[in-house]
Amino acid sequence: MxxxxxxxxxxxxxxxxxxxxxxxxPDAVTAQAPDPDAGTRRRxxxxxxxxxxxxxAELAARLELTTAGIRRHLAHLESxxxxxxxxxxxxxxxxRGRPARRYVVTHQGQDALAHRYSELATQALRFLxxxxxxxxxxxxxxRRxxxxxxxxxxxxxAAGEDVAARTQALATGLSADGYAATARPVPGATAVQLCQGxxxxxxxxxxxxxxxxxxxxxxxxxxxxxxxxxxxxxxxGHVCTTNIPTGIAPSRPVVAGGAQxxxxxxxxxVEGPTA
Numbered sequence: 415m416x417x418x419x420x421x422x423x424x425x426x427x428x429x430x431x432x433x434x435x436x437x438x439x440p441d442a443v444t445a446q447a448p449d450p451d452a453g454t455r456r457r458x459x460x461x462x463x464x465x466x467x468x469x470x471a472e473l474a475a476r477l478e479l480t481t482a483g484i485r486r487h488l489a490h491l492e493s494x495x496x497x498x499x500x501x502x503x504x505x506x507x508x509x510r511g512r513p514a515r516r517y518v519v520t521h522q523g524q525d526a527l528a529h530r531y532s533e534l535a536t537q538a539l540r541f542l543x544x545x546x547x548x549x550x551x552x553x554x555x556x557r558r559x560x561x562x563x564x565x566x567x568x569x570x571x572a573a574g575e576d577v578a579a580r581t582q583a584l585a586t587g588l589s590a591d592g593y594a595a596t597a598r599p600v601p602g603a604t605a606v607q608l609c610q611g612x613x614x615x616x617x618x619x620x621x622x623x624x625x626x627x628x629x630x631x632x633x634x635x636x637x638x639x640x641x642x643x644x645x646x647x648x649x650x651g652h653v654c655t656t657n658i659p660t661g662i663a664p665s666r667p668v669v670a671g672g673a674q675x676x677x678x679x680x681x682x683x684v685e686g687p688t689a
Contacts, residue, residue, distance in 0.1 A: 451487065454479075458487045459496060459523055463611030464594035466652065467500035467516035488517060496523035500652065518652035524616055527594075532617035539622050548624075555628035562591075563632045570636050577660040578606050580637050604661035608633065610647070610654040619648035630656060638664030 454477075461476060462468055474484040491497045500518045519527070542550050566587040573583040581597045585608055588595035594611035619625040626646050633656055634641045641658050645651030 451490075455487050455491060458484065459491060459519065459526065460594065462491075462497055462517050463519045463523070463527060463653075464589065464596055466497075466518040466611060469514040469516050471514065473517075491523070492517075494522070495520055496526055519611060520652075524612065524647060527612050532615070535615070535618045536621055539618065551622055552624045552628070555622070555624040556631075558625070559628045559632040562629070563636055566636060575664060577637060577639055577658060577662070577664055580664065581606050581608055581658050581660075584608065584633065584636060600657070605657055605659050607644070608641075608656040608658060610656075613647045613654060616647045619646070623648065626654070633658075 457477060458473060461473055465472075465476075470484045470488055471481055473479075473488075474481040477484070488497065492499075496519065497517045498520050500516045539551055539554070542554065566584055569583045569587055570580045573579040578597070578599070585595040585597040588608075588610060592612060592614065596609050596611075598607045598609055599605075600607055613619065615625050623646075626643065626648055630641060630643045637658060639659055639662060641656050644655040644657050646654045648654075
């Protein structure tokens with residue numbers, strides 16, 4: 415089909431599904447090509463989630479890219495509202511001049527990192543609450559972290575008695591699980607913070623905080639010290655932050671639920687409801 419524009423120019427107007435003189439479909443030819451920068455932007459987003467708040471220069475050094483290239487990717491992610499500028503204190507040395515912009519992942523960015531099954535999971539937990547009560551949700555949350563605790567217990571135990579080393583071993587394992595976790599020393603304090611830049615159950619935990627509470631107890635059991643949750647993604651933080659004291663000797667690590675395992679691969683069973 416041919417049509418004329420206002421200027422009198424004759425243009426081809428192919429109907430959808432028809433073939434052009436070369437035997438190809440015009441609609442297939444004009445399909446949008448894959449974005450060649452998508453993979454790099456995903457790496458940038460992953461890194462912001464795991465080490466943020468972070469500057470463009472720091473990202474460029476870690477990814478071995480130019481700062482100008484990183485700024486271009488950051489501008490795109492910011493335009494998509496997947497990252498934002500962190501307004502809090504950085505904890506680093508004070509420098510003269512305008513402070514560098516430090517980025518963190520937004521909730522939209524978290525959504526981009528996750529597979530979205532949250533609505534189905536939330537509906538299932540609502541049904542469990544209605545039919546079996548909130549105690550059943552707490553037992554489910556405890557059972558869920560049993561696998562996490564047992565999976566990371568060997569590495570944490572192998573790290574020895576140093577709590578900071580044990581926390582680093584746990585952070586490494588959590589990152590392998592997709593939590594984008596890091597262990598960060600607290601300046602001027604005998605403590606380390608376990609930061610998780612991604613949470614696969616973030617949206618569900620917003621309605622069911624039992625998931626976060628069970629996870630924090632599991633960390634305490636694994637590390638052998640009392641830990642304190644300072645912030646969660648589900649509660650609106652840009653990372654899940656757990657404060658861990660390093661100035662005391664750890665007790666023997668245990669699995670979630672408070673029972674000590676006989677072997678790292680044989681966690682104690684979760685107790686069911688009492689009659």
